[in-house]
Amino acid sequence: MSRHMEKWLFQSRVIAALALLLTLPFLTNAAHAARPGAAPPEATAVAQSVTCQPTSVTRPQPNLPRGFTEQIMYRGCLNQPTAISFNGNKTRVFVAEKGGKVWNCDLARPTCTLFADLGSEICNDSDRGLLGLAIDPQNDGNVYVLYTTAPATGACSGNVLTRGQLSLLTVSGETKLLPPAGSTHQTWCFYYTSHSIGALVFGADNRTLYVSAGDGASFDQVDYGQLDSACGDGTNLPQGAFRSQSVSPFSDGVILRITNPSTTSQRVSVVANGLRNPFRFARMPDTDDLYVGNVGWNTWEAIDHVSVAGQNFGWPCFEGWDPNNNFGPAPESEYQSSAYCGSVGGVTAPFFAYAHQSYITPEDSRGKGCGAKPSGGGPDQNGSVISAIGFTDGTSTTYPHPFKSALYFGDLLRKCIWTMQPPDTTPRTFAKGLQGGPVDLKVGQNGDLFYVDLITSTVRRITHR
Template identity: 25%
Template structure:
């Protein structure tokens, strides 16, 4: 991470006793101890926590207990300096396929970082199931700046953070993986919609999503929105939080550290310095969007970005993203050499302490009534489609839920999500949910469910045909300002072909369902429903 690598390694040799400082009502709780040089963690859908050790051992915490038998012990791991087992991601379909992806440094010559996949068999891996996903570029003698973070985006692609191998020539060179943020398919191949992809491009260039990074040790993907923040460890002056949601960005290293006036480089969302106004630090080693579905934390913390630094006083700050990013101290002396802060599925913050060899969580112990942080959204669907309303709330758990339709409680609708497998016109109405706990209750906003029945239209004298449509939608006259949105209001890409007599829209690639077609003809704007029946 830094030239002062001895700090990173040396602090693992002993544990400092520090008095943690958190806001009133918060406290640190140990989840597991006895973890040797932990680097990163991942939560399984069933509640298990996978924790990687730098030496190549992947541990499992189950029902609050660190299991004695590792998930896997990698046989050929180079763990010198910052090398080792430093990345883990579970497949989005882990519950059914059991795939676990790992990023580690192989000791087999030539030494390089690699991404592999194993299949889980209960709490252990099937060793023979190893699949090579991506072999990264060979490493020099430098043992630092390996990056290592892995995570799946909402698009189903695997994102990979790769350090520059302590070579300033790498980050601006698109034909090496070093100093890059990659986007790959599950099998390691390059998505053809990557920003630098072309058939003639190098294999490295095809997979690059963003570049100009030094040591992107961690990154976080925001639920629902898919926003991606990459935390890049700086050299001598600044630590960066970079927005890599959109591909193709150049974050400037080694020509820029922190903010730059050069328009060729994308400035960080937020950067803090090594000296000067607080916060100051030496190495950003974790960041997480705090958008849990449930949490006991006060609502003011939901939507914040929490980040941590490796060096004393071992702090955690929150970043308010509602306007100009503003940091607020959340905790200090939280743990010796802490890394990999993560939002847990239970709505608590988790992080690893390399110095203590421990996994901690930060819990809120005060009793608060529920506050809804995400309300159910209005839906418009075709008859027969499945629908689902959901709610997220903060406050003291456990919560009780009661879904209500048109002011009448729905029998057995007592979970955070309410689903209808085959919506009919009789299901249309106004839905809301009551969330309660021992301290009080709150009602969500009302969400309207509209259930449509679409009658086929084949009359060529109408504005467009056919409806339902399968491959093409035709207009018998030229139209402008054409836009097609799905039932939740997301714009859908469509190819438009037009001449003086006719306009047609290519919809054969769209999933079936109800869409809203808007267009303009002779100065009048129209919006109509259309069914895609692919």
């Protein structure tokens, strides 16, 4: 998280309170209510269901390329949605809420059935909560979730010791996978209100699961382990942000690969480290290449390309790229001065990066959009955070060629979405003037782009005529 996000964190608490007043009443303690693809919610006696406002066209429309239209799929029934994942035939979409509920929603009508409620297990505070969601591509009844756990004692508020949990949800309940139930070894450790767990993505084989997590360090101070000892990961410095350099027993600031999840042959390995806050990442269709939205600190937001196992993206010693040095990794001066960066080498530069003080495309600059206040100012007037990233595939029969099998990334604070066609690193503005901001981007029904808007508590779809 950038320092500019602190302002947004305060705003998000206000928005959360308003959302609770505006959404439909929720029943409590309803868990594991309905199997995906089961009978309609009203025919299932034990199921809690909600009816959302009818699908509608966004008014006013964001600025989109010719022929595109944004629709609001689910509104008035969700409370701070964070992630979506589609069932196998993309007739239904599962939606995770920050507070711990998972909804199974019908794409043919605006009705959602409660699949699980993990609220009692989750630390829902600031950037913590239920943030990762993935449906098993081979079994719609297997729902994988990633969340920040509640502290052992006391309230989950402010700086407090929390962990991460990867679990499998079925109609039978929750199976804790990483760490397993009863394990004395904790996979992740987080003390501050951000940089906790991130996203879940299945591999091309539909069996391998990738998992991301932030570095667990302070997001507003240089933190090489001198600020606290809450995680108890040793007294020898460095720790803090250097956990992303694999100097700690915790898997913070990395992307993990889990082969054969939820089986007796489950295996875990690190495929990328040196990441500050890989809140969202996506897999390029038909490959196992990962494109990581790495949330930046003072200067940069980056997209990192994981193409082989073992890549190090340099945080906290490097961040972003240096245009004056062939776009190689840019040294992070505040951490370079800590004297712990001498052994950090072999760093992979970002696939793409944008500076907080720069516009992303010439079009943004000319229109003073994507971040600037109406009176002018600059692109960082409202802050910068790469908050969503995803691919479309080649299944759409209506999207023009430049928008099929394309990479999309969004910035919640700039209220925009951009697109590009890797390996080309040239972005073009796709959507600007969004009502809220994207925190998850996925390809869905008919190859259309769907996104989760945390600020307005909606799920939206972008179609093309």
